[in-house]
Amino acid sequence: MLCVTWKHVFTVILLYSTCASGQEGYFWHITDHHYDTTYWSEMRSCNDEVPVRGIYGDYWCDSPWRLVNDSINAMANINRNVDFILWTGDNVAHIADQYTNETYVVHILRSITDALKAAFPGVKVYATMGNHDWYPSDQFPVDSHSLYNATADLWKDWIGDTNQVENFRKGAYYTVKTTQGLRIIGLNTNLYYTSDKLTTDMTDPAGQFAWLEEVLKNAKTAGEKVLMTAHVPPGFHVPGKVQWFYNHYNTRFLDISRTFSDIIVGMFFGHDHADGFKLLQRHGGSPGVPIFMAPSITPWRFKIPDESGDPHNPAIRLVKYNQQTGVLLDIHQYYMNLTDSNRNNASDWKIEYKASEEYGQTDLSAVSVDNIIKAFKTDKSLLDKYIRYNTVLANGDTTVNACDEKCRAEYNCAFINMNEISFDSCYTTLVGGSARLCSSSFLIVLLAIIYYVLF
Numbered sequence: 001m002l003c004v005t006w007k008h009v010f011t012v013i014l015l016y017s018t019c020a021s022g023q024e025g026y027f028w029h030i031t032d033h034h035y036d037t038t039y040w041s042e043m044r045s046c047n048d049e050v051p052v053r054g055i056y057g058d059y060w061c062d063s064p065w066r067l068v069n070d071s072i073n074a075m076a077n078i079n080r081n082v083d084f085i086l087w088t089g090d091n092v093a094h095i096a097d098q099y100t101n102e103t104y105v106v107h108i109l110r111s112i113t114d115a116l117k118a119a120f121p122g123v124k125v126y127a128t129m130g131n132h133d134w135y136p137s138d139q140f141p142v143d144s145h146s147l148y149n150a151t152a153d154l155w156k157d158w159i160g161d162t163n164q165v166e167n168f169r170k171g172a173y174y175t176v177k178t179t180q181g182l183r184i185i186g187l188n189t190n191l192y193y194t195s196d197k198l199t200t201d202m203t204d205p206a207g208q209f210a211w212l213e214e215v216l217k218n219a220k221t222a223g224e225k226v227l228m229t230a231h232v233p234p235g236f237h238v239p240g241k242v243q244w245f246y247n248h249y250n251t252r253f254l255d256i257s258r259t260f261s262d263i264i265v266g267m268f269f270g271h272d273h274a275d276g277f278k279l280l281q282r283h284g285g286s287p288g289v290p291i292f293m294a295p296s297i298t299p300w301r302f303k304i305p306d307e308s309g310d311p312h313n314p315a316i317r318l319v320k321y322n323q324q325t326g327v328l329l330d331i332h333q334y335y336m337n338l339t340d341s342n343r344n345n346a347s348d349w350k351i352e353y354k355a356s357e358e359y360g361q362t363d364l365s366a367v368s369v370d371n372i373i374k375a376f377k378t379d380k381s382l383l384d385k386y387i388r389y390n391t392v393l394a395n396g397d398t399t400v401n402a403c404d405e406k407c408r409a410e411y412n413c414a415f416i417n418m419n420e421i422s423f424d425s426c427y428t429t430l431v432g433g434s435a436r437l438c439s440s441s442f443l444i445v446l447l448a449i450i451y452y453v454l455f
């Protein structure tokens, strides 16, 4: 006779809860280390006078080795037991091509690869190349190349699949499955970056789009969920409305992603050097795919004659996710206060924020990110938080205070509008399109009167 006792019930509950908690995992997302080997000598990445160099770096310069290495040690100290690491590129510093060559690029990649392997033995790192991880900078070719080969050799243990290592040799893209069954797709979006002069007039550089569609089709048939990762993100960087991709690549990339938005659960990029997110909408406007840009390790700020970029505190990002569905559950953003760490001769990595607490959501699924983006439109203080985190607290409230209504409109539009027409339409609406329309109507009427009077 079957006899169900409290002991049985308790065992079932225990098994269920163990199983459920087993679905939560963590991974690191790190990006834009920009290691400057000349930090203590020629200071080639520094954009301004730096009379006293801090041991962990300076806001005008790229990272000294101490910062790069310290960030990796901090990751291991905070959480060594991650399922994998996403590493989205830009490891070489912002220094002129005349001071680099292929050997130099490989030396930088090897230094950071070795440091990650030493700190995280046995942990897979899904790495993608950044536009600075090349010689000459940004000029990624569309076919086999010795630099693709050298990088494939550095990362082949992590990729762990001969066919995919061969893909990497053709254009630095590949796909693998995590131990828990999620599909990772690592792309080379530097091929779509407007600074790559080799790919201006092409339709599918290195055949990456055709390959991506094939991989996504197969993933859909197999019932898999997908995380996509690359260096340069689609859409616009704001404020400033900078579109990194060539127009035709931006459109194609987003079209493919939209088609498979039922299986792509998240996208992860670097390049912006700023903490941010976007949301790819499905046709009809429902939430599709959340897109996350992690802040950089380098604190570097740009300087051109009439403009300077914001400083950034070095940052490392721990992501909590569901190992089976891939849905993001939280972002634990850590950072180093560069000024304090230099002053104290000791690095000070601490939590900057937990996204779930700051934005009041139980996860970071497409629907939750949609909720946050909608809340930004009416809750000024929530958008203030987002803007403050953009620079990883390096700029106090300067960035927030400097962001006027037009700047806020750019932020609000860039979250979901990833092509020029929809962005401009959104922006015109938010900054008083009706006023502009009135004045242009007035001009048309005035011209008509002049026409009738004269002719």
Ligand SMILES: [Zn+2]
Residues within 6 Å of the ligand: 032, 034, 090, 130, 132, 271, 273
């Ligand atoms: Zn970068």
Ligand SMILES: [Zn+2]
Residues within 6 Å of the ligand: 090, 130, 131, 132, 231, 270, 271, 272
């Ligand atoms: Zn970049």
